[in-house]
Amino acid sequence: MGRLLYLAYGLALLGLTGAAEYRGWSLLSVNEVKNVPRTVRDNPGAYRSFYHGSSRYVGGK
């Protein structure tokens, strides 16, 4: 019973890893933003990134 359970668990893990690899999952946390205006290409400074700034950022815009 324990062996079968472990085998099922292991195979599920392999399946999950395969799915993660196939779909290109990553541990990186990204913020998905929909409908970014096309004007960003012409005026990149107007776009406000979700990740704007860092803990060490000392300046301002």
Add this chain to the structure above:
Amino acid sequence: MPAESPARGPSGAASGSVAGVKALNCPNCGAALTIRAFQHTLSVVCAQCLSVLDAKDPNLQILQQFEGRQRVAALIPLGSRGKWRNDPYEVIGFQVRTITDAGAQYSWHEYLLFNPYKGFRYLTVYDGHWNDVKPVSAVPEPASSRGKSAVNLLGRTYVHFQTASAETTFVMGEFPWRVKVGELVACTDYIAPPYILSSETVETETTWSLGEYVDGARIWEAFQLPGRPPRPAGVFANQPSPYAGKLKQLWFLCGILLLLLANLALLFSGFARKEQVFDHQYTFSPGVRDASFVTPSFDLAGRTSDVELSIRTNLRSNWAYFNFALINEATGQAYDFGREVSNYPGEGSPNDDVLIPSVPPGRYYLRVEPEMSSGSSAARNSRMTYELILRRDVPSLAFYWICALLIVAPPVFVTFRAVGFEKSRWQEGGDIAAEPDSESGEDG
């Protein structure tokens, strides 16, 4: 853990399925006595006054007498009959043996079972752990196992577990030897779970017995005892490990799963596109007011998969922060993320790699907004050169490592449990010097 090996054999002592009964009276208190094993019985204990009587003497000579002695309740009442190991047996005797170690007393109970055709056997119990014990006539040969003292009997090696001096502290019923409260025997136990091989030495005579660990519920069922047996406490000397055998199988399966994982990694690595879709060098000075820009467009082909962004800088004793947005030209969907690159002596790196997850195919561009410290004039005058490289469908090792850890975790956990079980077993083992027990000596 029985004392002297009793005389055994298929003597026709009784015509019943278990044993017949002979009725007598105690010469001390007059209480009725029953003898079930007839000529095998050498001692009988009066259930009323606990006097030990000579069963071979026509007048039942009193061998030992007690006053105000504390009774010990037997879990299996004397006279209980049951089918044990496919044969009918009757419980005819009960004794308590005690080891004293560092002032603490450890007692176990022994039930003497009798079948006129099969002879005697014992059921012993300590802290809810039961053993079915039979005397053995063969003498084990000395051996060693992994540097430990051991003995060999009929091809099985038993490792030395404990040597102690045990005292008989309570008796009840009848016995095929001259039973005596206060008698000391030198006991040595050797184990090969679920078996325990015990030797008991009185003066120059040594007897051997072989016990097998049994579930108390089986005894309760066999003798149709009410209720449930007491729950076992701790780990007993010859208690079979619940992990024995499972551990090897688990590690074997673990090896197979890791092999499958390695094959999976090789498969995905072989089929991954690893296609470079963008590579460009830039420079950045902290003094610039608006440093954000967008890259030329590039195509991300194939199925939905990851995109690797590599940042290569010439930073030294400095840091930079990048705000990125990977933007789909057609849908306007953006993937926002930030990366810090810092490189100081002995710490950090001038480069960074990151995987952007699950990006659908399409035409994209990257919005980049670098930042650096601009607090001092030296910082404002510094200049960073950096290169951005984008690659489509790159295998990620992180998930394989996580998967490998999760695959290995259960066998490691079970191994720790198994080691803990064996540790608990051997904590009880060792040599215990004989200590006089002032309370349980004979007083008759």
